[in-house]
Amino acid sequence: MSEKRSACLIFNPVAGQSDPDQDLAKIRELLEPVIDLDIRMTTLEISASQLAHEAIARGAETIIASGGDGTLSAVAAAVVGSNIPLGIISRGTANAFANALEIPTTIESACGVILGGVTRIVDAAMCNGKEPMVLLAGIGFEAETIELADRESKNRWGMLAYILSGIKQLNNMESFDVQIETEDKIINVTAAAVTVANAAPPTSILAQGPAGIIVDDGLLDITVVAPENAAGAIALSYHLLQSALRGSASERDDIGYLRAKQVKITTDPPQKVVLDGELMGNTPLSIECVPGGLTIIVPLVEKIPETEKLSGLPNLTVELKSPEE
Known part of the structure; x- marks a missing residue:
């Protein structure tokens, strides 16, 4: 035996x-x-x-x-x-x-x-050189949502607590200026939330710009959300949830996304950061993908192709970096 x-x-x-x-x-x-x-x-x-x-x-x-x-x-x-x-x-x-x-x-x-x-080797990430990240980091709206979904309402309402908390946030959502620096470009834009995901469920709607988040591609998935007002935010949230459930990429002008090996995010004014569901301080934030950093026992799943879309976001400038930078 x-x-x-x-x-x-x-x-x-x-x-x-x-x-x-x-x-x-x-x-x-x-x-x-x-x-x-x-x-x-x-x-x-x-x-x-x-x-x-x-x-x-x-x-x-x-x-x-x-x-x-x-x-x-x-x-x-x-x-x-x-x-x-x-x-x-x-x-x-x-x-x-x-x-x-x-x-x-x-x-x-x-x-x-x-x-x-059945084991699957998936990526992890490292935040600010010391904090491991497995799922995602949220800046702005997502961080506020986590803070509002308190233990009592989570026990009473379950997953709905996060959605209800998110809807509460739409009434006092504020945009901020953000610089997103990756290994090959510097993006300046106005946004209400930025999410950097290694892996994310469909219910983390603010991470769902790309068509499916790939957990073993050596890349981080960055979603930029920039609604003009609360009504736009409600429409945007619904669209992202639908995109996530269908596994299709977002096509709205107020949603942008890209993939990168590493990213540094600076905001004005500073914004709260939530890392894997826990508040961890304020921006600036640096995140680097750790390819193959985690071995998980999983059912088998298949890959989805990668994409990028930034056009249509407000006050957008994109500056390509030379290889030696």
Whole structure:
């Protein structure tokens, strides 16, 4: 008989709205016949990130994270660059992390993916040279939305809390001047939000300028949103959601997008930045893609072609950089 696989399971007991004891019992029932689980619980004192770093130090063969997006992102950030396969059992409110990587969100299906053991090497990114990013960074509107979607409304309304919070924001949305510097160009434009995505679910509508965000192309997907007024913002949000669900690129003049290996974003006035769902300070912000930085256990998915569109945005100038810059 072959030796059982082993994995460290990092479990957040306070994620989502289900019964954590029942969830853990179900995970053990499904996985333990095949995988020898080393179960570690997060507490107020012991973070998912700390548990992940300890598991890496112990030489864990596989790490499985179970909790909400905060837990999953923290564990993923810890394993960036380690080549240790990461399994995902999402039990949160928004499940953005699982949806972005097309991993099912029921415990049964997620455990089925882990038992299938198909690994996919995807990109990660590094913000300001020190903070790992797995999903996306939002500047402006998206950061405000996260701040307003508080724990109570998330528990009550689930994913709708983010949408409701976004609609609230449309009434007091303010534009700002932004400079976006990539490896080959400098873009100056007026915007209401800029999103830099490595991976993003369709519900992160402000990341959805391109036709499908590719998680293993060595590039970041940058979406610039510049509605003229609140009515335009509502139409724009609806259009982006439709684009995301169809997997088609946006064609509105008030939405621009491009792909780049690295980007530096400066704004006037400074704007709040949200990184993988957590507020992390203000602009300026530098992000560099880490190609192949993360190994995830996933179902199989296919690629979508890449594109760029900037024309139509207000006060736009684009300056091509010479190769030696």
